[in-house]
Structure formats: C-alpha cells, structure tokens
Amino acid sequence: xSRVLVTGAxxxxxxxxxxxxxxxxxxxxxxxxxxxxxxxxxxxRWHHGDLLEPDCAxxxxxxxxxxxxxxxxxxxxxxxxxxxxxxxxxxxxSLRLLRAxxxxxxxxxxxAGTYAEYGSGPSVHCVEDETPIHPAELYSxxxxxxxxxxxxxxxxxxxxxxxxxxxxxxxxxxxxxxxxGAVARALLRGEEMPTSDGSQxxxxxxxxxxxxxxxxxxxxxxxxxFNIASxxxxxxxxxxxxxxxxxxxxxxxxxxxxxxxxxEPGRLTADVRRLRESTGWSPSIGLREGAALxxxxxxxxx
Amino acid sequence: xSRVLVTGAxxxxxxxxxxxxxxxxxxxxxxxxxxxxxxxxxxxRWHHGDLLEPDCAxxxxxxxxxxxxxxxxxxxxxxxxxxxxxxxxxxxxSLRLLRAxxxxxxxxxxxAGTYAEYGSGPSVHCVEDETPIHPAELYSxxxxxxxxxxxxxxxxxxxxxxxxxxxxxxxxxxxxxxxxGAVARALLRGEEMPTSDGSQxxxxxxxxxxxxxxxxxxxxxxxxxFNIASxxxxxxxxxxxxxxxxxxxxxxxxxxxxxxxxxEPGRLTADVRRLRESTGWSPSIGLREGAALxxxxxxxxx
Numbered sequence: 001x002s003r004v005l006v007t008g009a010x011x012x013x014x015x016x017x018x019x020x021x022x023x024x025x026x027x028x029x030x031x032x033x034x035x036x037x038x039x040x041x042x043x044x045r046w047h048h049g050d051l052l053e054p055d056c057a058x059x060x061x062x063x064x065x066x067x068x069x070x071x072x073x074x075x076x077x078x079x080x081x082x083x084x085x086x087x088x089x090x091x092x093x094s095l096r097l098l099r100a101x102x103x104x105x106x107x108x109x110x111x112a113g114t115y116a117e118y119g120s121g122p123s124v125h126c127v128e129d130e131t132p133i134h135p136a137e138l139y140s141x142x143x144x145x146x147x148x149x150x151x152x153x154x155x156x157x158x159x160x161x162x163x164x165x166x167x168x169x170x171x172x173x174x175x176x177x178x179x180x181g182a183v184a185r186a187l188l189r190g191e192e193m194p195t196s197d198g199s200q201x202x203x204x205x206x207x208x209x210x211x212x213x214x215x216x217x218x219x220x221x222x223x224x225x226f227n228i229a230s231x232x233x234x235x236x237x238x239x240x241x242x243x244x245x246x247x248x249x250x251x252x253x254x255x256x257x258x259x260x261x262x263x264e265p266g267r268l269t270a271d272v273r274r275l276r277e278s279t280g281w282s283p284s285i286g287l288r289e290g291a292a293l294x295x296x297x298x299x300x301x302x
Numbered sequence: 303x304s305r306v307l308v309t310g311a312x313x314x315x316x317x318x319x320x321x322x323x324x325x326x327x328x329x330x331x332x333x334x335x336x337x338x339x340x341x342x343x344x345x346x347r348w349h350h351g352d353l354l355e356p357d358c359a360x361x362x363x364x365x366x367x368x369x370x371x372x373x374x375x376x377x378x379x380x381x382x383x384x385x386x387x388x389x390x391x392x393x394x395x396s397l398r399l400l401r402a403x404x405x406x407x408x409x410x411x412x413x414a415g416t417y418a419e420y421g422s423g424p425s426v427h428c429v430e431d432e433t434p435i436h437p438a439e440l441y442s443x444x445x446x447x448x449x450x451x452x453x454x455x456x457x458x459x460x461x462x463x464x465x466x467x468x469x470x471x472x473x474x475x476x477x478x479x480x481x482x483g484a485v486a487r488a489l490l491r492g493e494e495m496p497t498s499d500g501s502q503x504x505x506x507x508x509x510x511x512x513x514x515x516x517x518x519x520x521x522x523x524x525x526x527x528f529n530i531a532s533x534x535x536x537x538x539x540x541x542x543x544x545x546x547x548x549x550x551x552x553x554x555x556x557x558x559x560x561x562x563x564x565x566e567p568g569r570l571t572a573d574v575r576r577l578r579e580s581t582g583w584s585p586s587i588g589l590r591e592g593a594a595l596x597x598x599x600x601x602x603x604x
Binding site for chain 2: 054083085087088089091092095096098099135136137138140141142144145146147148149151152153156
C-alpha cells in the first residue's frame with residue numbers, strides 16, 4: 001500500500017490533488033494547519049499540524065509512515081510571499097520534513113518549486129538543467145536553495161526526489177489577490193478592473209490539471225527538476241479576456257491602466273518535454289473551459 | 303564603533319580570526335558552544351551558546367547588536383561532515399542567525415562557504431560567477447543552498463553580504479583527521495603514514511593567512527562570492543613533503559599507498575583576482591614557513 005502525505009492539503013493546489021491521488025490508489029494523508037476544507041473526498045485522512053513547529057514533521061511522519069511525500073505547504077499570498085522573511089522558516093521546516101520522512105522509511109518525495117527559479121530577461125523559454133537559474137526574489141531563492149540541499153540529501157539517503165517547477169496556475173480556491181481571482185471577483189461585482197497591458201506571454205494551467213500532473217509525476221520513478229505547465233504559451237491579455245468573457249462584463253477590464261512590473265520578462269514559457277516523456281501526462285482542459293469553471297466557482301462563492 | 307560577532311570562534315578557523323579582527327579595530331564578540339579556547343587575546347568578549355538552539359541567535363544578536371557578522375560555525379569533522387544530516391540543521395541555524403543579525407541592526411555579514419561548491423571534473427580552475435556550481439556532497443550543497451537564500455535575503459534587507467569560498471587551509475588547531483594534521487601527528491609519533499599519490503593540485507593557505515583574508519574582506523564593502531585562497535597551486539605531495547621535512551621523519555610517508563578518492567579532481571585551483579582587487583590582501587607566509595609553524599604546534603601539543 002502506498003501512503004502519501006500531502007502538506008498544504010487545505011491550500012489552493014493541495015485540495016485539488018486529493019481526488020487524483022485517491023484515484024491513483026494512494027492512501028491519502030492530508031496535513032493542514034487550518035480546518036479541513038469542505039468538499040474534500042471522504043476517503044482522505046486529515047491531520048492537523050503546523051510544519052513551522054519544530055516537532056510537527058517528526059511526529060506526523062512517525063505516526064503515518066508515508067511511503068510518498070507531496071510537499072506543497074509554504075507561505076503563499078501574492079505579492080507578500082515574494083519577500084516575506086518567513087520564507088526562511090519554510091526552508092528550515094521543509095528540511096525537517098524531509099529528514100523526518102526519510103527516517104520514517106519514506107521512499108519518494110515530490111516538492112513544489114517555482115518557475116521563478118529561472119532567470120529573468122526579456123524572453124525566457126525554460127528548459128530544465130539548461131536555462132540559467134537566477135531567482136530574483138527571496139521566495140524563489142528560498143525554493144531554489146531548498147532544492148539544491150534537498151537533491152543532495154536525497155542522493156545520499158536513497159530517497160527518490162522530484163522537484164516540480166510550477167508555472168502559472170488558476171482555478172477554484174485561488175488566492176483572491178491573484179490576477180485571475182482579482183479579475184473574476186471585480187467583474188462579477190460590476191467593478192472596473194485595471195490591469196497591465198497583458199502582452200506578457202506565460203504558461204497558464206488549470207488547477208485540477210496541475211494536480212493531475214503532480215500525481216502522475218509522484219507515481220512515476222523520475223527524479224530531478226520538472227517544469228509543470230501546459231506547454232501552451234498564452235498572452236496574459238488572453239487569459240484576462242477569457243475570464244472576462246465568462247463573467248459577462250468584459251467592458252470593465254482596463255487593459256493597460258497599470259504599468260508592468262519592472263524587470264518582468266516579456267515571454268516566460270515552459271518546455272514540458274521532460275514531464276511528458278517521464279509521465280505521459282498532457283493537459284486536457286483548455287483556457288476557455290478552465291475560465292468557465294473558474295468563474296462559476298467565484299460566482300458560487302459570491 | 304564596529305562590533306563583530308564571530309561564530310565558531312573556538313574552532314580551527316575562528317580562533318585565528320580573533321587577533322586580526324582586534325587589530326582591524328573591531329570590538330570582537332566571540333561565540334563558542336564549548337569553553338573559550340586558551341591563548342585567545344584578552345580583549346575578546348566571549349559568549350557561550352549553541353546556534354542549533356532555536357533562541358540562541360536572537361538573544362545573542364539582541365544583546366550584542368553587532369554591526370558585523372563573521373559566521374564560521376558549522377559541523378566540520380573530516381570526512382563525516384560531508385554527509386552528516388546535521389548539515390540541514392546548520393542551514394536552518396544560519397538562516398535564523400542572519401534574520402536575528404538583520405533585526406538587531408546588523409550591516410555587513412561574511413559567511414563561510416567552500417571551494418567544494420564548484421563542480422568536480424578532471425581539472426577545475428575556480429572563478430567566481432563563471433565556473434559552474436555542482437556541489438557533490440550534502441555539505442557543499444547545504445553551503446551553496448544557504449548562499450542562494452542568504453544572498454536574496456541580503457539584497458532585499460540591505461545587509462551587505464559576502465560569501466567566502468574557502469579553499470584548503472592548514473595550520474595550528476586543525477582537526478587531527480585532516481590530511482596535514484594526520485601526517486604531522488603520525489610522523490611525530492614515528493608511525494608510517496600511508497597517503498594517496500599526492501599528484502592532486504590544490505590551493506593551500508596557512509590558517510592565520512586565511513584569517514587575515516577574511517578580516518580584510520569583512521572590512522571592505524565588497525559583496526558577492528569570493529575565493530579565499532593563496533592563488534598558488536601546489537601538489538598535495540609537496541604539502542606532505544613540507545610537513546614531513548619539518549618532522550624530521552620524511553621516510554615514514556608512504557606516498558601512493560592509498561587510492562585517490564573516486565571522482566576527485568586532478569587539479570582544483572582558485573582564481574583570487576576578485577579577492578585581491580576588492581581587499582588588496584595577498585598572502586605572505588609560504589608553504590615552508592607554514593609547515594614549520596604547523597609542525598611546531600603539533601610538537602608542542604604532543
């Protein structure tokens with residue numbers, strides 16, 4: 001029996017992973033520092049704990065003896081998390097978690113990294129182990145530093161470690177200050193929504209698709225860094241337009257009313273060959289369908 | 303008044319730094335988890351504490367309010383430290399220390415990295431920000447991951463951070479299982495000393511010279527990574543021969559009796575232009591003088 005411990009299971013990405021993990025045959029142990037979220041599958045076994053507490057990981061891993069680890073917990077609140085000093089605490093907490101997982105007999109771990117580990121510049125097509133790494137903010141530096149350390153730890157302990165460089169994600173349960181969440185909420189309330197010109201090209205993946213990709217990667221035996229993305233570049237303006245169309249109030253978007261962030265790349269896209277070759281996974285929900293599902297969710301919440 | 307907090311001040315490198323730091327005009331606060339070492343300059347103010355304890359750094363930094371930090375403390379015991387899991391704890395402890403230093407008003411920090419952050423291969427001439435980084439062991443990966451995170455933290459907090467990639471060092475107070483220490487001790491006892499063939503080319507720096515270089519770098523306003531080394535490549539066999547000659551028993555060395563470590567580079571040398579241009583420092587104690595001082599010290603200890 002494969003038992004997976006999912007950290008951050010009550011968060012945006014975490015809650016989407018529970019159903020695919022159960023579907024893949026895992027006994028799913030979900031850790032949250034808050035209340036278990038409503039609507040989660042009944043078969044999930046919930047645990048309450050805060051990984052920032054020194055003994056949490058050891059007690060949890062000892063009690064569960066997970067064979068697999070999906071570590072998603074971190075401080076994520078756009079844009080504060082980019083510079084918050086608690087990023088340092090999450091590095092320490094993640095290292096404690098890995099050790100505890102290894103000591104409890106864990107065999108395979110998948111940890112969440114970020115596309116922001118890659119360098120910035122006018123145009124970056126991100127290829128694992130080729131594209132230079134230049135994390136610009138504390139958040140991405142903390143993630144990348146953690147990966148450097150975790151990979152060496154895994155190599156010497158024999159734990160199979162994969163690192164998920166997650167690109168842009170949108171969908172139900174996203175933080176309301178994220179771009180997609182903010183656009184959906186503003187337009188559903190009938191408020192104007194100022195945005196940048198939206199000419200930035202990115203990779204956007206619908207949240208349940210991301211969960212499917214993470215599950216496929218966790219089930220595989222592949223190790224190393226993996227871009228987790230659709231592989232389909234899209235202008236941010238197209239994403240905004242898709243969300244806006246679903247709200248029925250596209251005229252409220254003020255494209256170009258805000259400046260772009262200084263230093264932000266014009267194109268930042270993902271090479272997904274390694275992910276596809278290692279897992280066979282590819283996305284099936286396109287932008288239009290994803291936008292409809294996302295706006296429906298924000299509507300139901302309003 | 304500049305106040306420096308030196309961590310690991312009772313260790314091999316730390317104790318050599320105390321005199322040069324005093325000489326440079328610092329009020330020197332020295333942290334050790336053991337007893338203050340004998341023979342330290344009287345002007346040093348000693349503090350007792352273990353940075354692996356969660357509150358140690360915050361209490362210490364709050365009490366001292368250091369303007370400068372020289373962070374040398376780590377678990378170092380050849381060869382165990384290369385793979386010890388406590389490396390992970392030292393990453394966490396170092397991040398706590400940096401935060402505490404920043405919160406207490408600290409302005410400039412110098413942290414100890416290692417030449418082992420650089421890639422391995424048959425021949426590596428290490429140039430900062432040019433030579434690829436490929437830490438091979440947990441120790442060097444932990445150091446490098448820490449640097450990635452610390453550099454981003456420093457950039458956003460405004461603390462000036464320099465990272466010292468320390469190459470081979472020898473001298474009084476070195477760990478007895480280190481190569482130079484082991485050769486000196488064996489020969490002084492009249493025992494045979496098996497070694498590798500010694501054809502590896504490295505950069506060896508006498509310990510008090512290293513301390514001078516670190517002091518010069520701490521006093522400068524330079525930030526980034528710095529190779530700390532003599533800049534003078536030497537075959538390991540020459541180092542062994544210099545030590546052996548000083549003991550008077552060179553015939554006890556069994557050069558080539560041991561294999562070289564698998565994957566060990568044949569040449570691993572340091573480019574020191576950045577250090578020299580930033581600090582004006584250059585070494586003045588050559589191998590012969592350094593070997594004599596080192597063997598004298600082991601003699602006095604025996």
